[in-house]
Amino acid sequence: MENHNHVAYDETQIQVLEGLEAVRYRPGMYIGSTDERGLHHLVYEIVDNAVDEALAGYCTHIEITLHKDGSVTVQDNGRGFPVGIHPKMGRPAVEVCLTVLHAGGKFDGEGYKVSGGLHGVGASVVNALSSHLMVEVRQNGHVYRQEYERGKILYDLKIVGEASDTGTTITFLPDVRTGETPEPGIFETGEFNFETLSTRFREMAFLNKGLRITLTDERGEESVTKSYCYEGGVISFVEYLNRHKTALFNPPIYIESEQSNSSVEVALQWNDGYYESVSSFANNILTPEGGTHLAGFRAALTRVVNDYARKSGQLKASEQNLTGDDIREGLTAIISVKLTEPQFEGQTKSKLGNSEVRPLVDNVVGNALSAFFEEHPSEAKLVMDKCLQAARAREAARKARDLTRRKTALESGSLPGKLADCTERDPAKSEIFIVEGNSAGGSAKEGRDRYFQAILPLRGKILNVEKTRMDRVLANAEIKAMITAFGAGFGPDFDPARLRYHRIVCMTDADVDGSHIRILLLTFFYRHLPRLIEDGYVYIAQPPLYKVSKGKMEKYVYSDEQLQRLLDEIGRDNKPDIQRYKGLGEMSPAQLWETTMNPATRSMYRVTIKDAIAADEMFTLLMGDQVEPRREFIEQNAKLVAELDI
Numbered sequence: 001m002e003n004h005n006h007v008a009y010d011e012t013q014i015q016v017l018e019g020l021e022a023v024r025y026r027p028g029m030y031i032g033s034t035d036e037r038g039l040h041h042l043v044y045e046i047v048d049n050a051v052d053e054a055l056a057g058y059c060t061h062i063e064i065t066l067h068k069d070g071s072v073t074v075q076d077n078g079r080g081f082p083v084g085i086h087p088k089m090g091r092p093a094v095e096v097c098l099t100v101l102h103a104g105g106k107f108d109g110e111g112y113k114v115s116g117g118l119h120g121v122g123a124s125v126v127n128a129l130s131s132h133l134m135v136e137v138r139q140n141g142h143v144y145r146q147e148y149e150r151g152k153i154l155y156d157l158k159i160v161g162e163a164s165d166t167g168t169t170i171t172f173l174p175d176v177r178t179g180e181t182p183e184p185g186i187f188e189t190g191e192f193n194f195e196t197l198s199t200r201f202r203e204m205a206f207l208n209k210g211l212r213i214t215l216t217d218e219r220g221e222e223s224v225t226k227s228y229c230y231e232g233g234v235i236s237f238v239e240y241l242n243r244h245k246t247a248l249f250n251p252p253i254y255i256e257s258e259q260s261n262s263s264v265e266v267a268l269q270w271n272d273g274y275y276e277s278v279s280s281f282a283n284n285i286l287t288p289e290g291g292t293h294l295a296g297f298r299a300a301l302t303r304v305v306n307d308y309a310r311k312s313g314q315l316k317a318s319e320q321n322l323t324g325d326d327i328r329e330g331l332t333a334i335i336s337v338k339l340t341e342p343q344f345e346g347q348t349k350s351k352l353g354n355s356e357v358r359p360l361v362d363n364v365v366g367n368a369l370s371a372f373f374e375e376h377p378s379e380a381k382l383v384m385d386k387c388l389q390a391a392r393a394r395e396a397a398r399k400a401r402d403l404t405r406r407k408t409a410l411e412s413g414s415l416p417g418k419l420a421d422c423t424e425r426d427p428a429k430s431e432i433f434i435v436e437g438n439s440a441g442g443s444a445k446e447g448r449d450r451y452f453q454a455i456l457p458l459r460g461k462i463l464n465v466e467k468t469r470m471d472r473v474l475a476n477a478e479i480k481a482m483i484t485a486f487g488a489g490f491g492p493d494f495d496p497a498r499l500r501y502h503r504i505v506c507m508t509d510a511d512v513d514g515s516h517i518r519i520l521l522l523t524f525f526y527r528h529l530p531r532l533i534e535d536g537y538v539y540i541a542q543p544p545l546y547k548v549s550k551g552k553m554e555k556y557v558y559s560d561e562q563l564q565r566l567l568d569e570i571g572r573d574n575k576p577d578i579q580r581y582k583g584l585g586e587m588s589p590a591q592l593w594e595t596t597m598n599p600a601t602r603s604m605y606r607v608t609i610k611d612a613i614a615a616d617e618m619f620t621l622l623m624g625d626q627v628e629p630r631r632e633f634i635e636q637n638a639k640l641v642a643e644l645d646i
Contacts (some may be wrong), residue, residue, distance in 0.1 A: 004381040006373035011388040014551050020125075020127065020128035020463065021103070022242065023101070023125050023128035024129065024151070024186065024406075027186050027471075031045075031129070031628035034186055034188055035187075035189065035547065036188075036189055036191070036193065039190065039192065040197065040200075041192075042125075042126045042129060042172065043072055043197060044129070044200065044421060045076070045122035045123065045126050046072075046074040046126055046172070046371065047201070047204070047213075047613075048065060048073055048120060048122060049168075050074060050076035050078060050168070051204060051208060051211070051284055052074075053076060053079060054078070054211045055283075055284075056078075056191070058078045058079050059076045059077055059079075059216055060077060060210070060211060060212060061077050061211075061212045061213075062074065062075070062076045062213050062214070062282070062353040063076075063214045063215070063216060063260075064197070064201065064213070064214070064215045064216070065215075065388075066192050066194070066197075066215075066216070066217045066218060067171075067218055069173065069549050070190045070191075071132075071171060071172060071173040071567070072171070072172060072173075072175065073169060073175075073425050074169070074170050074172070075165050075167065075168070075169040076168055077165060077166065077412075078166065078168065079139070079166055079167075080138055080139040080166045081093065081097060081135065081137050081146050081168050082094065082331075083093035083137055083139055083157065084139070087306075089419065092144075092146075092156075092157045093158065094135060094146065095137055095142065095153065095157060095514070096143070097123050097124065097273050097554055098124055098127045098133070098135060098146075098148065098493065099124060099127065099153065100124060100150065101125075105291050107577070109482065110368070114493060115368065117323065117642065123170075126170075126237075127151050127172070128150070128151040128537075129149075129174065129186050129187070130148075130150070130172040130173055130174055130175055131149065131150060131175040131176075131185075132149055132172070133147065133170065133360060134146070134147045134148075134150070134170070134171045134633075135147075135168065135170050135314070136160075136167070136168070136170075137167075138163035138165055138167050139163070140404050141162060142159045142161070142164045143159065143160050143161040143162065144157055144158070144160070144635050145158060146158070148453035148616070150175060151338065155352050159190070161619070165635060166345075174187050176188075178306055180433075193340060194215070194224065198215055198226050201215055201226075203227035203237075203286070203326050204228075204284060205229055205230055206228075206230050206236055206237035206334075207233070207284050207336050207470055207545055208229055208284065209231055209233030209236075210229065210230075210231060210588060211229065211356070212227060212229040212285050213228050214226070214228075218540070220303060221610045231531060232419075234254070234267040234336055235252050235254050236335040238268065238269050238332050238333065239269075241277055242332050244299075245272070245332075245620060246272045247269050247270070248270040248271065248330075248383065249379040249382060249385060250269075251374075252267045252268060252269035252332075253268050253269065253368075254266070254267050254374050255267075255364060255365055255368040255369070257364040257368075259360070261339070262339050262340070262356075262357070263337065263338045264293075264335075264336075264337050264360060264361055264364045264365075265294055265334075265335075265336040265337075265338075266297065266333065266334065266365055266368075266594055266602070267334050268334075268383070269331075269332055269333075270330050270331050270332075270383055272386075273620070274329055274330060274390075275330070276329060276330070276332075276333075276573070277331070277333075278297075278333045278334075279334055279335070280293050280294040280334075280336075280352070281334070281335065281337070282342050282344070282352045283335045283342055284336075287344075287345075287351055289345075289350045289351035291351045291352030291353060291354075292353065292354055292355060292357040292358040292361075293337045293352055293358070293361050294352075296357060296358040296360065296362035296365065297335050297361050297362075297363030297365050298328075298342045298363035299323070299331070300321075300326055300328055300361070300362045301327055301328070301369065302444075303374070304369045305327045305369075305384070306327075306389060307370070307385050308373045308380060309322065309387070309388070312377075312381075312384065313490045314381075314384045314385075314388060315384075322388070323394070325390075325394065325490075326387050326388075326390040326391040326394060327387050327390075329387070329390035330386060330390075331385065333502060335361065338358065339354060342354060345461065350402035383604075386408040386615055390457070391471050393469045393471050397474055397491070398499075399475075402474070402543075415484060416480075416481040416485055418441075418481065419454060419481070419548060420441075420445045420448075420450075420454060420456075421454045422451060422452050423451055424451055424452040425449060427453050427499055427502050429502075430452050430453075430502065431452060431453055431502070431503035431504070432454040432455070432456055432498065432503070433448070433453065433454070433499050433503055433541070434456050434458060434482065434505065434506050434507065434513065434515050434521065435455060435456070435457050435458070435584065436457070436458055436460075436508050436510070436513075437457060437460075438457055438459075439583075439584075439585030440457070440509070440585045441457025441506070442585075443452065443584060443585060443587060443588065443589050443592045444457075444584070444589075444592060446540070447588075447590060447592040447597060449587030449591035450596055451595075456482065457503060458478045458517075459478060460519050461517055461610060462474045462476065462478045463478070463479060463520075463524075464520055464523065465479075465524045465527050466527065466620070468491045470491075474490070476646075479524060480525070481612070482524075485499060485500070486499060486529075487499060488500075489531075490528065490529070490617070491528065493576065498610055499532075499537065501537075502537055503537065503539055504525075504532060504538050504539065505535050505539045505540070505541050506518050506521050506522070506538070506539070506540050506541065506615070507541040507584065507596065508541075508584075509543070509582065509584055509595075510544075510545055510582075511583065514583075522538075523537055525574075536606055536608070538590055538607040539604045539606050539607065540605045540607060541596050541597075541604055542558055542602070542603040542604060542605065543592075543596045544557060544562070544581060544585055544596070544597060545558060545559060545581060546563050546580055546581070547578075547579040548563070548570075548577070548578055549565070549577040550574070551568055551575035556594075556595045558603060563578070568627065576607060609641075
């Protein structure tokens, strides 16, 4: 008989979490995570409340300040939190909003017609997860103040001064794990990223024309301020996204409509590139998984373009309709809807579910786009030509893709000849190293564990897919070899279940050429196999930069900082022997295994896409056709380069 530790399960085991305890106990339920992403979410929650005031027509300026001590202040010039006594709770309304979950002015649609916050948890969650929070309300000619510690009230709401305007100021210090306080803390880090916040607030300013958002960082030696205000709204947003691309026509098409408590705003513009950049928002919240507003937009776009192409004779009766992908090639668009009662799928609000929104957006976009094409025949012709070229390229790509397909994932006869495959057939245990050149490929093949490690050497630099049409991409021998080796197909045929390796490792030299090859590979994955990055299958190997020998001691170091630390540790007397590795080919198979390929000792980075819009922009800037923006980027960042191989 097995021995069980019998624990009584009775009424005493049932826990009731009161007030904000539940938030501190399970923070991930409310803000998604306790890492950097969750930390930034706190700022968004408070700013979202201020934006809701702007949507209601009362707020014109939001100021966010990052302080040296790690706290954040958000100030707005809206109406201010209500300070009167709440009839049911018998406490000031501002206190109720900050200490009671599911308390807010957004449930019945009376307090706010349109809002980003729905669940009534935003402000109270921030309070619960802050070691200290202070709220100041300017209202009725007074300044009211109240402070809290980890969600608990320090003193009752009190008047501390006079005010000539209205608004709310909230200053909070996130509760970070330090080990110094009696409470365990919530967040792994308290370090806010200025660029992450800046990107988000720029986006918010685009979506709310005329609203000014100012972000100030006081943490450095000198304070840095960025201020965003766009009278053009989503038109400015599309122009901004296309600023490093060549647009087919100017200005972007703008569509706006308000009906039955809902508003639709759309701006769209085609460029001469090959990738679509369509982002959808509901009540200022990015919906990366789309939803009914995006479905309505796509349906209208596909229908109107096909109708016009047939009507104008550019699409013959014998020819098939253009697909949505053909039409959206090179399209940049922003769809922004504002609804009284949006229904999101889940607390993270990544997908809009309102069924009535699809026909609304479809109708509004369909009518406006038809009218635009009729009134602007020269712009319409440019769009049709672009779509028809895309359709021809798609057909050529389909034929090329057929050549890269494999009948079964395990049929080795169709694998590329230069692939040194592994014997393991379970993808979860298998990994493939993509290496540059035969020299490094030879060392990697000899040094690897052939049971679970495959090696694919590439010849030279792969094609820059940013500047290349699909059919040429698929005709490239190196790209074809990778697609075939991975076994999961390509484009619409991509099936992650058929992927032969769950770790795809870019292993390039630690020099400028190696970095360039790595960027070309990542551009290819990002543009044509994005699921590999999204699902966490792509890694970057980190080979050592130096080998340090002193007597019998041998150590590998991976950065200049590590080298200096090691030299400080072992002493610089009797000069230690320092070998700098310029390429993987300089290492013996045993060294390559020990430093870069052995799971027990290696160091690898997993590639993630934190922000798809920002990533898209960076790839376009660095890998696209336009030279001027790239030159500006190099000039601005040249001073950050510590060591350059020339």
